[in-house]
Amino acid sequence: METLFLPFVNGLTWAMMVFWVASGLTLVFGVLKILNFAHGGFFMLGVYLMYTFLGTETISPLKFSSIVFLCGIIMALVGAGIERLIISRFYHLDEAYVLIATYALLLIIEGSVEGIWGLHVLSLSCPDGLGGGVDILGQTIPSYSLVIITSGLAVALSIYALINLTPVGKIVKAAAEDPSMTSALGINVTLIYAVVFAFGIFLASVAGGIGAPNQAITPTMASSFIIQAFGVVVVGGLGSIGGAFWAAIILGLADSFGTTYLPELSGIAFYVAMILILLVKPRGLAGTSIFTR
């Protein structure tokens, strides 16, 4: 039991972090049909923005979460601007060229981060009182992991409710399915695209902000994170948020149990699990996405 519980919590923590990034990624793909390499870059910018506001200070959880939210709003505005200025020029391109163009955007973000904050590793401290551990079932679990897991589940539920239970969600689904028809009904699809992109960036930035105390902050974190998010999105089925949720959990647990029981294979378990799933289901777990195409 003890040997099962800790890897379970670690896997779930990782899964929630990646799900945040992946949910924005898959939402943007579902609506804008763009698989965005730069999404990892926005996640990283969220982390660095957090660092700029906080430095090495330890603050109360309330203050911490309001700064995370503030960073998310700033990044969402930046994201809306970038969608209008740059991403909107990608819509007519071939999908291979889109991948490359967004990779170029990631390089630009990485270069800027290196230029502004430097190459050295930075770190953030946990909010006041959350840096310790909690005893559950005779095991000491880092309390910050529990914060990430619960807020991750809350975000997952909110996105689900937002897409499926609100009028805005219906409009977004409609825009994903048939942009020209939606536009003919008098809905400003251009605006929807910008809002969806900005919302995806908001999620990535918030993930970065909340997850920041848990990781080493370097300019290479964007590229190592985006490939994991890509894995989750593809295994879940491109465009499916529910699929991304389950994919994040399956891959997170596979990686964490793989690392615990076969340490010599750490880092490989994630990719092996990903490829095994895609061999059985080449289009991902959600055969049909929540945006039925």
Next chain:
Amino acid sequence: MIGVALFGQTTTNHGGVLRLSIGAFILVLVLSLPHWADPGITFRASLVMISILFATSFNQLFHYTGLISFGQAAYFATGAYVAALCFKNGTSVFGGIVLGVVAAGVAAAFLGYIALRSSGIYFAIITMALGQIIHQVIYKWPATGGDNGLVDIPRGSVNLWLFEVSLESGISYYYFVSLCVGLGLVILWAAGHSNFGRILMSIKQDRVRTNFLGINVRLYELISFVIAGSTAGLAGALYGPLTGVLMPELATWIYSTNPILITLLGGASFFWGPAAGALFFGFIEYFTRTMTGFSSLIIGLLLLTVVLAFPTGILGLATSWLKRSPR
């Protein structure tokens, strides 16, 4: 190089004369380079040669077959590591290179079979993930030096009929690299311009109709993937002895984006596009070598400009400029 003869052969109009003269000029430049450039430049020229082969092998997949792979660095690294381990254990230069190329080809056949079950973006992401597995294997396996990399890779010597030529000097290794790269390019050129290449082109244009013609689409795609993988392996096999050091990072997807970048820069729809791109990229790397951090910014901006404003690349710009200007 040997490819020059092929370079001018495709047209008989006055454009052919231009191509032939450009080809002759490049051949003279390549052959004379070590005699007027300093050793540092010769070293960089050898690196550019290797990138030319690596990027052209990627473009064989991208332009001719319409597959975008984000995992080519894995086959480059497989060729590099297998060849380097052979050289370190005293095999001949020829033996090491052949084993490196075969290993890369086998890896490409095995992993390509898995990746080709999907297409489009899924194919891109799966090649990326498979490449990361090869990276992790190199990183974890004690024989490959793991995180510390593989060092002191010897260059050895080649046996030319009666006498041995040592490849230890920068100049002799430069000529050796040029010869091997030329050979690799001839193979890729011949594959692309044969019936095989035409079938690949028709697969790129319409998979379903090509299938209706009785062609096993996936088999042809797999052969194309194996050719690209093994020529990437050849580039890798030449790379190890040149720098003397191999690091596991060579296999990561980040390194896989290099040939993509170079190909788009030069012009993906031209056989010589990746070569032009690699040369241009070599110059950028040379002039930004002292600016840490700015190089990725510059490369990113450049790539974005190319994709949005000049999707036909350097050669595309050059040909449209030549067509427009009066002769």
